[in-house]
Amino acid sequence: MTKTILFDLTESELEKFVTDMGQPRFRAKQISEWLSRGAPNFSVMKNIPEKMRDDLDKIAQTLPVRVIKKLQSSDGATTKFLLELNDNERIECVLMRTSYGNSVCVSSQAGCAMGCKFCASTLLGLKRNLTVNEIFAQILVAQWELRGDRFTDKPIRPNGDANNGDVSHIVVMGTGEPLQNTDNVIGFIERANHDMGIGWRRITISTCGVVPGIDKLIEWGRPINLAISLHAPNDELRKKIMPIANKYSIHEIMDAAWRFTDLHNRQLMIEYILLGDIDGNLLNATCECAEQLVEIVRNKNCMVNLIPWNTVAERQFTSPSGNAIHRFQDILIKNGIHARIRRERGNDIGSACGQLRISEANK
Ligand code: SF4
Numbered sequence: 001m002t003k004t005i006l007f008d009l010t011e012s013e014l015e016k017f018v019t020d021m022g023q024p025r026f027r028a029k030q031i032s033e034w035l036s037r038g039a040p041n042f043s044v045m046k047n048i049p050e051k052m053r054d055d056l057d058k059i060a061q062t063l064p065v066r067v068i069k070k071l072q073s074s075d076g077a078t079t080k081f082l083l084e085l086n087d088n089e090r091i092e093c094v095l096m097r098t099s100y101g102n103s104v105c106v107s108s109q110a111g112c113a114m115g116c117k118f119c120a121s122t123l124l125g126l127k128r129n130l131t132v133n134e135i136f137a138q139i140l141v142a143q144w145e146l147r148g149d150r151f152t153d154k155p156i157r158p159n160g161d162a163n164n165g166d167v168s169h170i171v172v173m174g175t176g177e178p179l180q181n182t183d184n185v186i187g188f189i190e191r192a193n194h195d196m197g198i199g200w201r202r203i204t205i206s207t208c209g210v211v212p213g214i215d216k217l218i219e220w221g222r223p224i225n226l227a228i229s230l231h232a233p234n235d236e237l238r239k240k241i242m243p244i245a246n247k248y249s250i251h252e253i254m255d256a257a258w259r260f261t262d263l264h265n266r267q268l269m270i271e272y273i274l275l276g277d278i279d280g281n282l283l284n285a286t287c288e289c290a291e292q293l294v295e296i297v298r299n300k301n302c303m304v305n306l307i308p309w310n311t312v313a314e315r316q317f318t319s320p321s322g323n324a325i326h327r328f329q330d331i332l333i334k335n336g337i338h339a340r341i342r343r344e345r346g347n348d349i350g351s352a353c354g355q356l357r358i359s360e361a362n363k
Pocket of ligand 1: 112113114115116119120121122174175176177208229
């Protein structure tokens with residue numbers, strides 16, 4: 001029997017569901033409060049009678065995602081979740097406890113159609129777009145991890161307070177290309193801002209360069225952060241590692257990106273994975289590439305995140321040496337570009353996006 005997902009019901013639908021069970025209406029409000037905290041099951045709902053919790057368990061589930069596996073990094077800062085959707089598709093989300101707050105990286109699609117050559121998420125292709133609720137439920141899973149059933153008398157409303165133990169930042173940078181699912185991603189962000197008080201400036205969308213999607217964000221008008229997964233400084237090289245480059249040139253992508261950041265007076269993030277080929281030769285991490293990248297971002301308000309390649313067994317790349325990575329960064333910095341080498345979080349728990357889902361699928 002398919003179980004009803006209570007999180008997907010409206011307030012009046014939930015009331016009807018509860019009264020159809022022969023229970024008083026106020027139980028709907030109690031359940032709703034538990035749902036808004038990310039309750040993973042009914043057994044945690046201590047103010048609901050045990051008999052009703054057992055009955056609920058037979059016919060309903062709380063969230064539209066179920067935690068299948070949870071991995072904790074050895075330093076305790078990162079928790080990675082493998083989640084199952086109702087049609088058995090699997091996605092991942094990651095909770096990162098940082099000095100500035102608790103950040104959650106969410107997936108926007110099950111799988112990905114974009115085919116980036118260095119990425120594990122696209123190996124099984126695109127399965128489907130996630131709904132608003134499926135994306136939102138990922139931050140509730142993280143929220144439950146942070147707080148569990150503590151503070152149940154207090155609604156979640158972090159208002160960006162990094163130290164109060166709630167989710168304070170969101171990055172839409174997990175599995176999938178967010179701007180291939182723009183309407184649902186926008187719906188999710190509106191809801192995260194409205195329901196959880198997460199400020200626009202604490203939310204980041206990362207795209208591989210879907211220009212019409214960036215235009216849609218400009219039209220939407222919210223001052224969130226934008227990150228461009230660039231990964232190559234010229235179209236010829238980019239086409240070799242990112243099929244999207246056959247559709248939109250770097251010039252077109254950056255033009256849209258600068259229009260977005262100029263509108264909101266925001267700093268653009270550039271994501272740049274440093275890759276070597278299978279023989280260890282530098283691919284996009286040469287001095288020449290660094291100089292070309294300088295020309296793309298010169299005199300612009302941006303931060304370049306340099307990401308040393310993480311091994312994905314199915315992908316034939318190598319990570320450049322520490323020297324090559326620092327040489328690349330130095331060229332950017334000498335030219336006045338903000339550039340940092342991204343500290344890897346949770347390396348010991350399969351940090352490359354999609355790795356966990358694929359390793360589980362292969363079992
Ligand atoms: S890097 Fe992003 S856009 Fe490219 S295949 Fe992976 S998930 Fe898709």
